[in-house]
Amino acid sequence: MTEADRARAPRRRDARERRDKLLAAARSEFAARGVDASLERIARNAGVAIGTLYRHFPTRMDLLLAAFEPRLQEFLGDATEVAELDDPWDAFVRYLENLFRAQAGDRGFNDFLSRRFPGSPETERIHDELCHQIGRLLARAQDAGEARPDITLADIVTLIWSNGRIIDATAATAPDAWRRHLHLMLDAYRAERAHPVPEPPLTEKQLYDAMVDLSKAD
Protein backbone atom coordinates (compact mmCIF):
# COMPACT_ATOMS: atom_id res chain seq x y z
CA MET A 1 0.00 0.00 0.00
CA THR A 2 2.74 2.48 -0.85
CA GLU A 3 0.11 4.41 -2.76
CA ALA A 4 -2.34 4.64 0.12
CA ASP A 5 0.30 5.53 2.67
CA ARG A 6 1.70 8.30 0.59
CA ALA A 7 -1.79 9.71 0.08
CA ARG A 8 -2.64 9.44 3.75
CA ALA A 9 0.40 11.34 5.01
CA PRO A 10 2.24 13.46 2.46
CA ARG A 11 5.86 14.17 3.41
CA ARG A 12 5.73 17.93 2.94
CA ARG A 13 3.72 20.32 5.07
CA ASP A 14 2.28 22.29 2.16
CA ALA A 15 1.07 19.05 0.65
CA ARG A 16 -0.64 18.06 3.87
CA GLU A 17 -2.37 21.45 4.02
CA ARG A 18 -3.60 21.21 0.48
CA ARG A 19 -4.85 17.72 1.14
CA ASP A 20 -6.84 18.98 4.10
CA LYS A 21 -8.31 21.82 2.08
CA LEU A 22 -9.32 19.34 -0.59
CA LEU A 23 -10.99 17.11 1.95
CA ALA A 24 -12.93 20.01 3.42
CA ALA A 25 -14.06 21.18 0.01
CA ALA A 26 -14.97 17.65 -0.97
CA ARG A 27 -17.05 17.11 2.13
CA SER A 28 -19.03 20.26 1.58
CA GLU A 29 -19.44 19.69 -2.14
CA PHE A 30 -20.47 16.07 -1.77
CA ALA A 31 -22.88 17.11 0.97
CA ALA A 32 -24.47 19.69 -1.30
CA ARG A 33 -24.49 17.82 -4.59
CA GLY A 34 -24.11 14.15 -3.89
CA VAL A 35 -21.35 11.72 -4.71
CA ASP A 36 -21.36 12.69 -8.38
CA ALA A 37 -20.26 16.23 -7.60
CA SER A 38 -17.76 17.75 -10.03
CA LEU A 39 -14.15 17.15 -9.06
CA GLU A 40 -13.13 20.32 -10.84
CA ARG A 41 -15.49 22.30 -8.64
CA ILE A 42 -14.05 20.68 -5.56
CA ALA A 43 -10.52 21.61 -6.60
CA ARG A 44 -11.65 25.15 -7.41
CA ASN A 45 -13.40 25.54 -4.05
CA ALA A 46 -10.31 24.24 -2.31
CA GLY A 47 -8.22 26.86 -4.10
CA VAL A 48 -6.07 24.18 -5.63
CA ALA A 49 -5.39 23.04 -9.18
CA ILE A 50 -7.13 20.02 -10.57
CA GLY A 51 -3.84 18.21 -10.99
CA THR A 52 -3.24 18.50 -7.28
CA LEU A 53 -6.55 16.89 -6.54
CA TYR A 54 -5.62 13.95 -8.75
CA ARG A 55 -2.19 13.67 -7.19
CA HIS A 56 -3.72 13.24 -3.74
CA PHE A 57 -6.76 11.24 -4.79
CA PRO A 58 -6.16 9.35 -8.03
CA THR A 59 -9.80 8.25 -8.29
CA ARG A 60 -13.13 9.68 -7.22
CA MET A 61 -13.52 6.73 -4.90
CA ASP A 62 -10.29 7.58 -3.08
CA LEU A 63 -11.58 11.06 -2.36
CA LEU A 64 -15.01 9.81 -1.43
CA LEU A 65 -13.60 7.32 1.02
CA ALA A 66 -11.21 9.80 2.59
CA ALA A 67 -14.06 12.28 2.97
CA PHE A 68 -16.68 9.91 4.34
CA GLU A 69 -14.96 7.05 6.11
CA PRO A 70 -14.53 8.78 9.48
CA ARG A 71 -18.13 9.88 9.54
CA LEU A 72 -19.37 6.46 8.53
CA GLN A 73 -17.28 4.68 11.12
CA GLU A 74 -18.61 7.08 13.70
CA PHE A 75 -22.15 6.32 12.68
CA LEU A 76 -21.53 2.60 12.82
CA GLY A 77 -20.06 3.03 16.29
CA ASP A 78 -22.90 5.16 17.67
CA ALA A 79 -25.34 2.70 16.27
CA THR A 80 -24.21 -0.10 18.52
CA GLU A 81 -25.34 1.97 21.49
CA VAL A 82 -28.81 2.41 20.08
CA ALA A 83 -28.91 -1.26 19.23
CA GLU A 84 -28.55 -2.10 22.91
CA LEU A 85 -31.76 -0.31 23.95
CA ASP A 86 -34.11 -2.50 25.94
CA ASP A 87 -37.21 -2.23 23.79
CA PRO A 88 -36.58 -3.95 20.45
CA TRP A 89 -39.11 -1.82 18.59
CA ASP A 90 -37.74 1.33 20.11
CA ALA A 91 -34.21 0.39 19.12
CA PHE A 92 -35.33 -0.30 15.57
CA VAL A 93 -37.10 3.07 15.31
CA ARG A 94 -34.29 5.03 16.91
CA TYR A 95 -31.75 3.46 14.62
CA LEU A 96 -33.74 4.37 11.54
CA GLU A 97 -34.31 7.89 12.79
CA ASN A 98 -30.59 8.37 13.26
CA LEU A 99 -29.79 6.89 9.91
CA PHE A 100 -32.33 9.00 8.09
CA ARG A 101 -31.32 12.15 9.87
CA ALA A 102 -27.79 11.59 8.66
CA GLN A 103 -29.15 10.97 5.18
CA ALA A 104 -31.13 14.18 5.33
CA GLY A 105 -28.16 16.28 6.32
CA ASP A 106 -25.80 15.21 3.58
CA ARG A 107 -26.59 14.36 0.01
CA GLY A 108 -23.37 12.44 -0.33
CA PHE A 109 -24.29 10.30 2.62
CA ASN A 110 -27.73 9.92 1.11
CA ASP A 111 -26.32 8.69 -2.20
CA PHE A 112 -23.82 6.52 -0.47
CA LEU A 113 -26.46 4.66 1.50
CA SER A 114 -28.56 3.91 -1.54
CA ARG A 115 -25.82 2.54 -3.72
CA ARG A 116 -23.09 -0.03 -3.66
CA PHE A 117 -19.70 0.20 -5.30
CA PRO A 118 -18.58 -3.29 -6.21
CA GLY A 119 -15.10 -2.09 -7.11
CA SER A 120 -14.36 -0.86 -3.63
CA PRO A 121 -13.81 -3.41 -0.85
CA GLU A 122 -13.75 -0.68 1.81
CA THR A 123 -17.21 0.60 1.02
CA GLU A 124 -18.49 -2.91 0.60
CA ARG A 125 -17.40 -3.67 4.12
CA ILE A 126 -19.20 -0.62 5.42
CA HIS A 127 -22.35 -1.53 3.57
CA ASP A 128 -22.19 -5.07 4.85
CA GLU A 129 -21.86 -3.78 8.36
CA LEU A 130 -24.83 -1.44 7.96
CA CYS A 131 -26.97 -4.20 6.53
CA HIS A 132 -25.93 -6.44 9.35
CA GLN A 133 -26.94 -3.89 11.97
CA ILE A 134 -30.29 -3.29 10.35
CA GLY A 135 -30.93 -6.96 9.91
CA ARG A 136 -30.27 -7.67 13.58
CA LEU A 137 -32.51 -4.86 14.77
CA LEU A 138 -35.28 -5.98 12.49
CA ALA A 139 -34.95 -9.60 13.57
CA ARG A 140 -35.06 -8.57 17.21
CA ALA A 141 -38.22 -6.53 16.67
CA GLN A 142 -39.75 -9.42 14.79
CA ASP A 143 -38.82 -11.97 17.45
CA ALA A 144 -40.49 -9.74 20.03
CA GLY A 145 -43.63 -9.83 17.92
CA GLU A 146 -43.54 -6.09 17.35
CA ALA A 147 -42.52 -6.01 13.68
CA ARG A 148 -44.46 -8.08 11.19
CA PRO A 149 -42.65 -11.26 10.27
CA ASP A 150 -43.06 -10.97 6.51
CA ILE A 151 -40.68 -8.07 5.95
CA THR A 152 -36.97 -8.38 5.29
CA LEU A 153 -33.84 -6.33 5.13
CA ALA A 154 -34.67 -5.61 1.50
CA ASP A 155 -37.80 -3.79 2.59
CA ILE A 156 -35.76 -1.53 4.81
CA VAL A 157 -33.33 -0.79 2.01
CA THR A 158 -36.34 0.02 -0.12
CA LEU A 159 -37.35 2.45 2.58
CA ILE A 160 -33.87 3.95 2.46
CA TRP A 161 -34.30 4.51 -1.27
CA SER A 162 -37.69 6.11 -0.67
CA ASN A 163 -36.29 8.28 2.00
CA GLY A 164 -33.45 9.40 -0.21
CA ARG A 165 -35.85 10.58 -2.83
CA ILE A 166 -38.11 12.33 -0.35
CA ILE A 167 -35.12 14.15 1.06
CA ASP A 168 -33.99 15.24 -2.39
CA ALA A 169 -37.45 16.63 -3.03
CA THR A 170 -38.04 18.37 0.27
CA ALA A 171 -34.56 19.40 1.43
CA ALA A 172 -35.16 23.02 0.50
CA THR A 173 -38.79 23.41 1.52
CA ALA A 174 -39.53 20.99 4.36
CA PRO A 175 -36.31 19.47 5.65
CA ASP A 176 -38.07 17.28 8.21
CA ALA A 177 -40.65 15.81 5.89
CA TRP A 178 -38.81 12.50 5.85
CA ARG A 179 -39.81 11.90 9.48
CA ARG A 180 -43.46 11.83 8.55
CA HIS A 181 -42.89 9.26 5.87
CA LEU A 182 -40.77 7.14 8.18
CA HIS A 183 -43.42 7.09 10.87
CA LEU A 184 -46.20 6.34 8.44
CA MET A 185 -44.11 3.50 7.12
CA LEU A 186 -43.50 2.25 10.63
CA ASP A 187 -47.23 1.84 10.98
CA ALA A 188 -47.02 -0.47 8.01
CA TYR A 189 -44.23 -2.44 9.64
CA ARG A 190 -46.08 -3.00 12.91
CA ALA A 191 -47.17 -6.59 13.38
CA GLU A 192 -50.66 -5.62 14.50
CA ARG A 193 -51.50 -4.02 11.20
CA ALA A 194 -50.11 -6.54 8.79
CA HIS A 195 -52.17 -7.40 5.73
CA PRO A 196 -50.87 -9.85 3.14
CA VAL A 197 -48.66 -8.25 0.54
CA PRO A 198 -49.04 -9.36 -3.09
CA GLU A 199 -45.38 -9.24 -4.01
CA PRO A 200 -42.40 -11.05 -2.46
CA PRO A 201 -39.46 -9.11 -1.06
CA LEU A 202 -36.35 -8.64 -3.17
CA THR A 203 -33.90 -11.50 -2.97
CA GLU A 204 -30.43 -10.71 -1.72
CA LYS A 205 -29.07 -10.73 -5.24
CA GLN A 206 -31.81 -8.50 -6.57
CA LEU A 207 -31.18 -6.08 -3.75
CA TYR A 208 -27.46 -6.00 -4.38
CA ASP A 209 -27.85 -5.58 -8.11
CA ALA A 210 -30.38 -2.80 -7.68
CA MET A 211 -28.00 -0.89 -5.43
CA VAL A 212 -25.23 -1.30 -7.97
CA ASP A 213 -27.54 -0.12 -10.73
CA LEU A 214 -28.10 3.14 -8.90
CA SER A 215 -24.37 3.85 -9.15
CA LYS A 216 -24.24 3.62 -12.90
CA ALA A 217 -26.66 6.48 -13.32
CA ASP A 218 -27.07 8.15 -16.68
Add this chain to the structure above:
Amino acid sequence: MTEADRARAPRRRDARERRDKLLAAARSEFAARGVDASLERIARNAGVAIGTLYRHFPTRMDLLLAAFEPRLQEFLGDATEVAELDDPWDAFVRYLENLFRAQAGDRGFNDFLSRRFPGSPETERIHDELCHQIGRLLARAQDAGEARPDITLADIVTLIWSNGRIIDATAATAPDAWRRHLHLMLDAYRAERAHPVPEPPLTEKQLYDAMVDLSKAD
Protein backbone atom coordinates in the same frame (compact mmCIF):
# COMPACT_ATOMS: atom_id res chain seq x y z
CA MET B 1 -50.64 30.27 -31.55
CA THR B 2 -49.12 30.51 -35.01
CA GLU B 3 -46.07 28.79 -33.58
CA ALA B 4 -47.94 25.87 -32.12
CA ASP B 5 -50.14 25.37 -35.15
CA ARG B 6 -47.24 25.31 -37.50
CA ALA B 7 -45.45 22.79 -35.29
CA ARG B 8 -48.55 20.64 -34.96
CA ALA B 9 -49.15 20.29 -38.69
CA PRO B 10 -46.23 21.11 -40.96
CA ARG B 11 -47.24 22.03 -44.52
CA ARG B 12 -44.88 19.66 -46.31
CA ARG B 13 -45.20 15.89 -46.26
CA ASP B 14 -41.49 15.24 -45.62
CA ALA B 15 -41.67 17.60 -42.67
CA ARG B 16 -44.60 15.72 -41.22
CA GLU B 17 -42.72 12.45 -41.58
CA ARG B 18 -39.63 13.77 -39.87
CA ARG B 19 -41.76 15.17 -37.10
CA ASP B 20 -43.31 11.77 -36.53
CA LYS B 21 -39.91 10.08 -36.47
CA LEU B 22 -38.76 12.62 -33.92
CA LEU B 23 -41.77 11.98 -31.74
CA ALA B 24 -41.22 8.23 -31.86
CA ALA B 25 -37.55 8.58 -31.00
CA ALA B 26 -38.38 11.03 -28.24
CA ARG B 27 -40.95 8.73 -26.69
CA SER B 28 -38.55 5.83 -26.57
CA GLU B 29 -35.64 7.90 -25.37
CA PHE B 30 -37.64 9.67 -22.66
CA ALA B 31 -39.02 6.29 -21.60
CA ALA B 32 -35.54 4.86 -21.27
CA ARG B 33 -33.70 7.83 -19.79
CA GLY B 34 -36.23 10.18 -18.28
CA VAL B 35 -37.23 13.69 -19.22
CA ASP B 36 -33.64 14.92 -19.16
CA ALA B 37 -32.65 12.66 -22.04
CA SER B 38 -30.23 14.14 -24.56
CA LEU B 39 -31.95 15.93 -27.42
CA GLU B 40 -28.99 15.19 -29.66
CA ARG B 41 -29.45 11.48 -29.04
CA ILE B 42 -33.12 11.78 -29.89
CA ALA B 43 -32.32 13.51 -33.17
CA ARG B 44 -29.66 10.92 -33.94
CA ASN B 45 -32.02 8.02 -33.20
CA ALA B 46 -34.65 9.63 -35.39
CA GLY B 47 -32.14 9.84 -38.24
CA VAL B 48 -32.55 13.57 -38.43
CA ALA B 49 -30.23 16.52 -37.89
CA ILE B 50 -30.31 18.38 -34.61
CA GLY B 51 -31.41 21.55 -36.36
CA THR B 52 -34.52 19.76 -37.56
CA LEU B 53 -35.44 18.79 -34.05
CA TYR B 54 -35.19 22.41 -32.98
CA ARG B 55 -37.21 23.57 -35.95
CA HIS B 56 -40.10 21.33 -34.96
CA PHE B 57 -39.75 21.64 -31.21
CA PRO B 58 -38.06 24.90 -30.21
CA THR B 59 -37.84 23.90 -26.55
CA ARG B 60 -37.48 20.64 -24.66
CA MET B 61 -40.88 21.27 -23.16
CA ASP B 62 -42.49 21.44 -26.60
CA LEU B 63 -41.12 18.01 -27.43
CA LEU B 64 -42.00 16.62 -24.03
CA LEU B 65 -45.55 17.78 -24.30
CA ALA B 66 -46.01 16.53 -27.83
CA ALA B 67 -44.60 13.16 -26.79
CA PHE B 68 -46.54 12.71 -23.56
CA GLU B 69 -49.77 14.63 -23.78
CA PRO B 70 -51.79 11.92 -25.56
CA ARG B 71 -50.71 9.27 -23.10
CA LEU B 72 -51.40 11.50 -20.13
CA GLN B 73 -54.83 12.44 -21.35
CA GLU B 74 -55.57 8.78 -21.88
CA PHE B 75 -54.51 8.00 -18.35
CA LEU B 76 -56.64 10.79 -16.96
CA GLY B 77 -59.59 9.46 -18.94
CA ASP B 78 -59.19 5.83 -17.90
CA ALA B 79 -58.86 6.97 -14.32
CA THR B 80 -62.39 8.29 -14.16
CA GLU B 81 -63.65 4.74 -14.74
CA VAL B 82 -61.65 3.39 -11.84
CA ALA B 83 -62.81 6.27 -9.71
CA GLU B 84 -66.39 5.14 -10.13
CA LEU B 85 -65.82 1.73 -8.50
CA ASP B 86 -68.23 1.00 -5.68
CA ASP B 87 -65.76 0.35 -2.90
CA PRO B 88 -63.93 3.57 -2.04
CA TRP B 89 -60.84 1.79 -0.74
CA ASP B 90 -60.75 -0.46 -3.75
CA ALA B 91 -60.99 2.52 -6.07
CA PHE B 92 -58.15 4.24 -4.25
CA VAL B 93 -55.93 1.17 -4.46
CA ARG B 94 -56.73 0.45 -8.10
CA TYR B 95 -56.02 4.01 -9.08
CA LEU B 96 -52.63 3.97 -7.41
CA GLU B 97 -51.78 0.61 -8.94
CA ASN B 98 -52.56 1.93 -12.40
CA LEU B 99 -50.62 5.10 -11.81
CA PHE B 100 -47.60 3.29 -10.49
CA ARG B 101 -47.64 0.72 -13.23
CA ALA B 102 -47.51 3.56 -15.74
CA GLN B 103 -44.66 5.09 -13.76
CA ALA B 104 -42.81 1.79 -13.77
CA GLY B 105 -43.08 1.37 -17.50
CA ASP B 106 -41.70 4.73 -18.52
CA ARG B 107 -38.99 6.74 -16.90
CA GLY B 108 -40.22 9.89 -18.55
CA PHE B 109 -43.65 9.36 -17.10
CA ASN B 110 -42.00 8.63 -13.78
CA ASP B 111 -40.06 11.91 -13.84
CA PHE B 112 -43.06 13.78 -15.07
CA LEU B 113 -45.24 12.68 -12.18
CA SER B 114 -42.71 13.69 -9.56
CA ARG B 115 -42.03 17.16 -10.85
CA ARG B 116 -43.86 20.29 -11.81
CA PHE B 117 -42.91 22.73 -14.52
CA PRO B 118 -44.12 26.16 -13.51
CA GLY B 119 -43.31 27.61 -16.91
CA SER B 120 -45.75 25.34 -18.72
CA PRO B 121 -49.48 25.93 -18.26
CA GLU B 122 -50.33 22.73 -20.13
CA THR B 123 -48.43 20.47 -17.76
CA GLU B 124 -49.67 22.43 -14.80
CA ARG B 125 -53.22 21.69 -15.87
CA ILE B 126 -52.45 18.00 -16.13
CA HIS B 127 -50.83 17.96 -12.73
CA ASP B 128 -53.75 19.79 -11.22
CA GLU B 129 -56.12 17.28 -12.71
CA LEU B 130 -54.08 14.36 -11.37
CA CYS B 131 -53.93 15.88 -7.91
CA HIS B 132 -57.64 16.48 -8.04
CA GLN B 133 -58.37 12.86 -8.92
CA ILE B 134 -56.14 11.56 -6.17
CA GLY B 135 -57.55 14.00 -3.64
CA ARG B 136 -61.10 12.91 -4.40
CA LEU B 137 -60.29 9.22 -4.14
CA LEU B 138 -58.49 9.76 -0.87
CA ALA B 139 -61.30 11.84 0.57
CA ARG B 140 -63.82 9.21 -0.42
CA ALA B 141 -61.80 6.46 1.25
CA GLN B 142 -61.45 8.62 4.33
CA ASP B 143 -65.16 9.47 4.47
CA ALA B 144 -65.92 5.76 4.31
CA GLY B 145 -63.67 5.29 7.32
CA GLU B 146 -61.28 3.06 5.42
CA ALA B 147 -58.32 5.43 5.06
CA ARG B 148 -56.95 7.15 8.16
CA PRO B 149 -58.09 10.74 8.40
CA ASP B 150 -54.70 12.27 9.14
CA ILE B 151 -53.14 11.78 5.73
CA THR B 152 -53.36 14.24 2.87
CA LEU B 153 -52.70 14.53 -0.81
CA ALA B 154 -49.14 15.50 0.06
CA ASP B 155 -48.59 12.08 1.57
CA ILE B 156 -49.66 10.43 -1.65
CA VAL B 157 -47.33 12.62 -3.65
CA THR B 158 -44.61 11.63 -1.23
CA LEU B 159 -45.47 8.05 -2.04
CA ILE B 160 -45.19 8.87 -5.73
CA TRP B 161 -41.69 10.19 -5.10
CA SER B 162 -40.79 7.05 -3.17
CA ASN B 163 -42.16 4.90 -5.86
CA GLY B 164 -40.20 6.73 -8.52
CA ARG B 165 -36.98 6.06 -6.72
CA ILE B 166 -37.80 2.43 -6.09
CA ILE B 167 -38.55 1.98 -9.75
CA ASP B 168 -35.28 3.60 -10.76
CA ALA B 169 -33.44 1.21 -8.47
CA THR B 170 -35.23 -1.99 -9.37
CA ALA B 171 -36.25 -1.53 -13.00
CA ALA B 172 -33.50 -3.83 -14.23
CA THR B 173 -33.57 -6.48 -11.53
CA ALA B 174 -37.08 -6.68 -10.08
CA PRO B 175 -39.48 -4.65 -12.20
CA ASP B 176 -42.48 -5.38 -9.96
CA ALA B 177 -40.85 -4.50 -6.68
CA TRP B 178 -42.82 -1.26 -6.51
CA ARG B 179 -46.03 -3.25 -5.90
CA ARG B 180 -44.67 -4.59 -2.65
CA HIS B 181 -43.82 -1.16 -1.40
CA LEU B 182 -47.20 0.19 -2.42
CA HIS B 183 -49.05 -2.54 -0.56
CA LEU B 184 -46.92 -2.18 2.53
CA MET B 185 -47.63 1.51 2.43
CA LEU B 186 -51.32 0.86 2.06
CA ASP B 187 -51.18 -0.94 5.38
CA ALA B 188 -49.94 2.30 6.83
CA TYR B 189 -52.80 4.21 5.23
CA ARG B 190 -55.54 1.99 6.60
CA ALA B 191 -57.65 3.62 9.28
CA GLU B 192 -57.67 0.67 11.67
CA ARG B 193 -55.40 1.34 14.58
CA ALA B 194 -53.50 4.25 13.10
CA HIS B 195 -50.69 5.54 15.29
CA PRO B 196 -50.04 9.26 15.65
CA VAL B 197 -47.39 10.62 13.33
CA PRO B 198 -44.84 13.07 14.78
CA GLU B 199 -44.60 15.33 11.77
CA PRO B 200 -47.33 17.29 9.97
CA PRO B 201 -48.00 16.74 6.28
CA LEU B 202 -46.49 19.12 3.74
CA THR B 203 -48.53 22.23 3.13
CA GLU B 204 -49.77 22.84 -0.38
CA LYS B 205 -47.03 25.36 -1.01
CA GLN B 206 -44.31 23.12 0.35
CA LEU B 207 -45.55 20.33 -1.85
CA TYR B 208 -45.61 22.51 -4.92
CA ASP B 209 -42.16 23.95 -4.27
CA ALA B 210 -40.70 20.54 -3.64
CA MET B 211 -42.00 19.28 -6.96
CA VAL B 212 -40.53 22.29 -8.70
CA ASP B 213 -37.20 21.73 -6.96
CA LEU B 214 -36.99 18.27 -8.46
CA SER B 215 -37.04 19.83 -11.92
CA LYS B 216 -34.02 22.00 -11.35
CA ALA B 217 -31.80 19.01 -10.75
CA ASP B 218 -28.04 19.37 -10.79
Add this chain to the structure above:
DNA sequence: TCCCAACCGGAGGGGTGCCTCACCTATTCC
Protein backbone atom coordinates in the same frame (compact mmCIF):
# COMPACT_ATOMS: atom_id res chain seq x y z
C1' DT C 1 23.10 26.80 2.65
C1' DC C 2 22.04 24.15 -1.24
C1' DC C 3 19.99 20.80 -3.93
C1' DC C 4 16.62 17.44 -5.42
C1' DA C 5 12.76 14.69 -4.71
C1' DA C 6 8.27 15.74 -3.86
C1' DC C 7 4.90 18.58 -5.23
C1' DC C 8 1.96 21.98 -7.95
C1' DG C 9 -0.25 24.18 -11.84
C1' DG C 10 -2.91 24.38 -15.65
C1' DA C 11 -2.93 23.82 -20.57
C1' DG C 12 -4.80 20.56 -23.44
C1' DG C 13 -6.96 16.38 -25.51
C1' DG C 14 -11.18 13.87 -25.50
C1' DG C 15 -16.01 13.64 -24.48
C1' DT C 16 -21.02 15.29 -23.94
C1' DG C 17 -24.65 18.48 -24.30
C1' DC C 18 -27.28 22.83 -25.64
C1' DC C 19 -28.57 25.77 -29.18
C1' DT C 20 -27.98 28.90 -33.49
C1' DC C 21 -27.49 30.18 -38.11
C1' DA C 22 -25.96 30.60 -42.87
C1' DC C 23 -26.46 27.96 -46.64
C1' DC C 24 -28.50 24.43 -49.25
C1' DT C 25 -32.62 21.13 -50.78
C1' DA C 26 -36.98 19.69 -52.15
C1' DT C 27 -42.13 20.14 -52.06
C1' DT C 28 -45.88 22.38 -53.43
C1' DC C 29 -48.60 25.51 -55.82
C1' DC C 30 -49.37 28.19 -59.71
Add this chain to the structure above:
DNA sequence: GGAATAGGTGAGGCACCCCTCCGGTTGGGA
Protein backbone atom coordinates in the same frame (compact mmCIF):
# COMPACT_ATOMS: atom_id res chain seq x y z
C1' DG D 1 -42.21 23.13 -65.35
C1' DG D 2 -40.46 26.61 -62.53
C1' DA D 3 -40.29 29.72 -58.76
C1' DA D 4 -41.18 30.74 -54.01
C1' DT D 5 -40.50 29.26 -49.72
C1' DA D 6 -40.94 25.82 -46.02
C1' DG D 7 -37.77 22.91 -44.38
C1' DG D 8 -33.11 20.39 -43.54
C1' DT D 9 -28.31 20.29 -42.44
C1' DG D 10 -24.36 20.17 -39.55
C1' DA D 11 -20.45 22.91 -38.41
C1' DG D 12 -19.38 25.69 -34.71
C1' DG D 13 -19.60 28.51 -30.44
C1' DC D 14 -20.15 27.89 -25.66
C1' DA D 15 -20.08 25.49 -21.33
C1' DC D 16 -19.23 21.62 -18.64
C1' DC D 17 -16.65 17.46 -17.18
C1' DC D 18 -12.79 13.89 -16.82
C1' DC D 19 -8.11 12.97 -16.63
C1' DT D 20 -2.96 13.35 -18.06
C1' DC D 21 1.44 15.18 -18.44
C1' DC D 22 5.35 18.00 -18.20
C1' DG D 23 7.67 22.13 -17.04
C1' DG D 24 8.25 24.88 -13.11
C1' DT D 25 8.34 25.50 -7.81
C1' DT D 26 9.54 24.61 -3.03
C1' DG D 27 10.15 22.36 1.48
C1' DG D 28 13.34 20.33 4.24
C1' DG D 29 17.10 16.86 4.89
C1' DA D 30 22.14 16.65 4.41
